[in-house]
Amino acid sequence: MSKSATRQVSKPSKRKSRKKVLSRRGSSAQESPQKLMVSISGLRGIVGESLVPEVVVKYANAFAMFTGRKKIVIGRDGRYHGAMLAEILAGTLAANGCDVMDIGICPAELR
Helix, strand or coil, X not given: CCHHHHHHHHHHHHHHHHHHHHHHHHHHHHHCCCCCEEEXXXXXXXXXXXXXXXXXXXXXXXXXXXXXXXXXXXXXXXXXCHHHHHHHHHHHHHHCCCEEEEEEECCCCCC
């Protein structure tokens, strides 16, 4: 067998193994559940997966108790699911006795 024939045979086998590695990486990322990230600045998650209405209600109830049921201002970004989350948040806070003001879409803090 010539050198060029050996190269042609070895290249496809490397490609196949690389494709397997890439497909495993892709499937593991899709199969792993997305986790809710909780930090001092709020909650981050994927709406419908880790960030569901039940989670918003849970944290809104706790926040209402933490603030002493005072006046709370809600602002959000322009993503399409923001209005839904703001409605759930406002309703839960109001049900807990908070005075809620929803200012709608507003700019985020710049750092």
